[in-house]
Amino acid sequence: MRSKLLIALATLGLASLTAQAGPTEDLARTCNACHGLNGVSVGPSMPSIAGLPEKYLKSVLLQWKSGERYSATMGRHFTGYTEAELAALATYFSKLPYVAVVQPADAKVMARGKEATERCETCHGATGGAPDDDETPKLNGQWAQYMELEMMKYRVESTKMPHKKMRGNVKRLAEEDVPVAAQFYAAQPK
Numbered sequence: 001m002r003s004k005l006l007i008a009l010a011t012l013g014l015a016s017l018t019a020q021a022g023p024t025e026d027l028a029r030t031c032n033a034c035h036g037l038n039g040v041s042v043g044p045s046m047p048s049i050a051g052l053p054e055k056y057l058k059s060v061l062l063q064w065k066s067g068e069r070y071s072a073t074m075g076r077h078f079t080g081y082t083e084a085e086l087a088a089l090a091t092y093f094s095k096l097p098y099v100a101v102v103q104p105a106d107a108k109v110m111a112r113g114k115e116a117t118e119r120c121e122t123c124h125g126a127t128g129g130a131p132d133d134d135e136t137p138k139l140n141g142q143w144a145q146y147m148e149l150e151m152m153k154y155r156v157e158s159t160k161m162p163h164k165k166m167r168g169n170v171k172r173l174a175e176e177d178v179p180v181a182a183q184f185y186a187a188q189p190k
């Protein structure tokens with residue numbers, strides 16, 4: 001009798017789990033293949049997307065759909081999604097916890113990085129973990145290799161990256177400070 005009840009309860013539990021997995025969760029599973037389980041990436045050139053601000057995520061996804069923003073790989077993924085689906089994906093990932101993947105760097109890099117990123121502080125916070133508005137992504141514990149590649153895109157005039165202020169600031173970094181800034185932020189737990 002008791003075991004039958006347990007089986008019934010277990011089945012009910014499963015049924016309610018399946019009921020919760022809506023269309024956005026299904027779409028998000030295709031993202032997780034590259035961006036990691038729950039949007040936390042395990043590959044150095046692949047950004048984590050969980051817990052970034054909703055407005056930032058939405059703006060990036062819609063800019064890719066419209067072709068306003070450069071992407072080596074992502075743009076073509078999004079032409080098949082509706083704007084409503086992209087907005088729902090942005091909401092979904094923004095609500096997952098942000099997980100900093102701390103990548104330790106040596107003392108020299110940290111000291112130089114602190115200096116080189118002084119001009120970045122007003123928008124990103126001293127360690128990249130305190131963005132000043134909801135259009136600015138977190139950088140602490142984001143993958144260094146990914147951030148370096150992104151900064152190169154912002155620096156090259158012919159690459160379509162619409163955010164003018166970010167472009168202007170990153171262009172003012174000396175070229176050798178680009179990887180240093182990336183490693184500095186990647187090493188920050190928060």
Ligand code: HEC
Pocket residue numbers: 027028030031032033034035045046047048049057060061070071072073074077089137
């Ligand atoms: C085939 C692998 C792949 C898949 C699948 C994929 N992405 Fe990406 N994504 C990337 C790569 C690589 C980048 C780095 C930037 C680029 O390509 O321009 C990226 C970048 C991003 C960024 C920018 C992150 C940041 O910090 O600025 C967002 C947001 C994003 N992807 C969302 C998604 C969503 C949502 C899905 C699912 C609908 C998805 N991606 C599916 C590979 C993938």
Ligand code: HEC
Pocket residue numbers: 047059060116117119120121122123124135136137138139142147148150151161162163165166169170173181
């Ligand atoms: C005026 C505010 C501002 C300043 C100053 C600024 N940023 Fe940004 N940063 C942003 C915004 C907003 C974005 C997202 C832009 C977009 O939508 O493309 C961004 C994006 C980034 C990214 C890409 C993150 C990702 O997940 O794709 C990196 C890396 C970055 N900034 C580093 C820097 C560094 C290093 C400096 C200083 C040299 C700097 N930023 C100065 C506002 C700023």
